[in-house]
Amino acid sequence: xxxxxxxxxxxxxxxxxxxxxxxxxxxxxxxxxxxxxxxxxxxxxxxxxxxxxxxxxxxxxxxxxxxxxxxxxxxxxxxxxxxxxxxxxxxxxxxxxxxxxxxxxxxxxxxxxxxxxxxxxxxxxxxxxxxxxxxxxxxxxxxxxxxxxxxxxxxxxxxxxxxxxxxxxxxxxxxxxxxxxxxxxxxxxxxxxxxxxxxxxxxxxxxxxxxxxxxxxxxxxxxxxxxxxxxxxxxxxxxxxxxxxxxxxxxxxxxxxxxxxxxxxxxxxxxxxxxxxxxxxxxxxxxxxxxxxxxxxxxxxxxxxxxxxxxxxxxxxxxxxxxxxxxxxxxxxxxxxxxxxx
Amino acid sequence: xxxxxxxxxxxxxxxxxxxxxxxxxxxxxxxxxxxxxxxxxxxxxxxxxxxxxxxxxxxxxxxxxxxxxxxxxxxxxxxxxxxxxxxxxxxxxxxxxxxxxxxxxxxxxxxxxxxxxxxxxxxxxxxxxxxxxxxxxxxxxxxxxxxxxxxxxxxxxxxxxxxxxxxxxxxxxxxxxxxx
Numbered sequence: 001x002x003x004x005x006x007x008x009x010x011x012x013x014x015x016x017x018x019x020x021x022x023x024x025x026x027x028x029x030x031x032x033x034x035x036x037x038x039x040x041x042x043x044x045x046x047x048x049x050x051x052x053x054x055x056x057x058x059x060x061x062x063x064x065x066x067x068x069x070x071x072x073x074x075x076x077x078x079x080x081x082x083x084x085x086x087x088x089x090x091x092x093x094x095x096x097x098x099x100x101x102x103x104x105x106x107x108x109x110x111x112x113x114x115x116x117x118x119x120x121x122x123x124x125x126x127x128x129x130x131x132x133x134x135x136x137x138x139x140x141x142x143x144x145x146x147x148x149x150x151x152x153x154x155x156x157x158x159x160x161x162x163x164x165x166x167x168x169x170x171x172x173x174x175x176x177x178x179x180x181x182x183x184x185x186x187x188x189x190x191x192x193x194x195x196x197x198x199x200x201x202x203x204x205x206x207x208x209x210x211x212x213x214x215x216x217x218x219x220x221x222x223x224x225x226x227x228x229x230x231x232x233x234x235x236x237x238x239x240x241x242x243x244x245x246x247x248x249x250x251x252x253x254x255x256x257x258x259x260x261x262x263x264x265x266x267x268x269x270x271x272x273x274x275x276x277x278x279x280x281x282x283x284x285x286x287x288x289x290x291x292x293x294x295x296x297x298x299x300x301x302x303x304x305x306x307x308x309x310x311x312x313x314x315x316x317x318x319x320x321x322x323x324x325x326x327x328x329x330x331x332x333x334x335x336x337x338x339x340x341x342x
Numbered sequence: 343x344x345x346x347x348x349x350x351x352x353x354x355x356x357x358x359x360x361x362x363x364x365x366x367x368x369x370x371x372x373x374x375x376x377x378x379x380x381x382x383x384x385x386x387x388x389x390x391x392x393x394x395x396x397x398x399x400x401x402x403x404x405x406x407x408x409x410x411x412x413x414x415x416x417x418x419x420x421x422x423x424x425x426x427x428x429x430x431x432x433x434x435x436x437x438x439x440x441x442x443x444x445x446x447x448x449x450x451x452x453x454x455x456x457x458x459x460x461x462x463x464x465x466x467x468x469x470x471x472x473x474x475x476x477x478x479x480x481x482x483x484x485x486x487x488x489x490x491x492x493x494x495x496x497x498x499x500x501x502x503x504x505x506x507x508x509x510x511x512x513x514x515x516x517x518x519x520x521x522x
Contacts, residue, residue, distance in 0.1 A: 041433070066433070178447070184390065187391045194391065
């Protein structure tokens with residue numbers, strides 16, 4: 001039953017690393033161009049230059065205000081959350097870890113719930129600022145706790161408990177909220193790449209590039225860490241510094257992406273699994289660039305589902321599409337691992 | 343209205359029937375007087391997470407706008423429930439439309455167009471060239487209570503709004519133009 005899919009991954013495993021990278025890059029390019037070309041507005045491509053004038057034509061406004069920021073945001077969010085998930089899975093030696101595991105996404109959610117559901121604000125700008133502040137506060141808390149807890153499991157459990165507490169507080173706020181505020185919060189929770197502007201997409205893209213370089217600079221230590229904590233320490237890995245850098249990196253990525261897109265599900269969890277299925281390489285020097293590319297690719301594919309696949313009007317919420325894509329992917333990894341082990 | 347009258351007693355039911363018929367007659371007379379040669383193009387709704395959400399072509403507000411002599415741009419998108427429209431399509435619609443109407447909750451001072459644009463950066467993309475925006479602010483009027491129960495007054499409010507200074511109402515209107 002799984003032979004067909006198995007063959008695809010066997011072929012991918014047999015390919016050279018550079019071949020997979022090239023294919024992923026080409027697919028991102030094709031998908032990006034298709035997103036830029038396709039839409040409900042008939043485009044007069046010759047008028048794009050009017051964007052730089054005082055009264056931009058419709059095509060220029062649509063291209064620079066809607067399509068381009070959305071594509072850039074999808075690429076940045078996919079790459080960023082993928083890297084973030086890889087870092088968390090490596091650090092915790094746990095395939096179920098993701099950027100949300102430290103409570104950063106929940107921190108953002110709690111802050112947005114506070115401003116939206118209590119009627120203190122609710123505009124896009126206020127939500128973004130609240131999400132950033134919330135994620136950084138959660139990050140500061142986790143950072144402080146991480147200096148006290150030595151074991152990985154303790155930090156993981158703390159992150160989970162933080163998620164529960166913040167989730168409970170959000171539920172209390174929801175129970176007390178007015179109808180329109182509740183509706184707005186529900187929409188925020190669905191996630192979207194469509195809310196990005198050129199400025200916000202550009203800023204997040206810059207942060208993601210910086211984070212990828214940061215992660216890449218840690219690749220040797222990450223490889224040693226996968227051999228186990230004791231081995232890594234004996235090989236000279238500064239555990240405390242590595243932990244702080246990874247928390248900072250994950251918070252930076254998850255916080256900035258959640259601020260613009262809302263909570264984005266499954267990309268952080270599913271991308272590293274798919275990458276490890278596609279390639280036999282386990283060195284982070286190879287895994288980091290591939291995770292960034294595959295994450296971006298998954299985000300662009302999911303955004304086609306959000307746009308209704310170009311077939312039906314309306315489309316589905318981003319988190320619904322990502323969960324429908326991501327969950328079978330993780331299940332597939334589990335099945336494949338079980339087959340391999342048996 | 344009729345159900346509540348029926349629940350109380352026969353006298354209340356009779357009073358409810360009379361009141362209901364009066365609302366219906368008044369609504370019809372305002373509707374007939376409101377017909378325009380070239381109806382203005384009006385859209386409603388707001389942006390949520392990068393998509394436009396607006397009442398469908400068979401909704402209460404759609405009927406109200408049509409009866410006020412206006413042309414509702416989503417009239418052909420059938421259904422009573424909300425419709426979702428891609429933002430880029432809304433930019434085109436906004437450029438062609440004469441006015442934008444929305445129901446919102448804004449406490450504090452009177453909402454202005456600049457505050458509406460600050461609420462969501464995307465609002466400036468759909469703002470009609472005429473910069474005409476009318477709102478029903480639920481913090482200032484009981485839109486979902488008294489006003490919905492009196493569609494004749496709501497229709498009068500809307501027709502007055504588009505007729506300009508020559509029209510006035512006996513009571514504080516719910517729909518108002520936003521100022522800059």
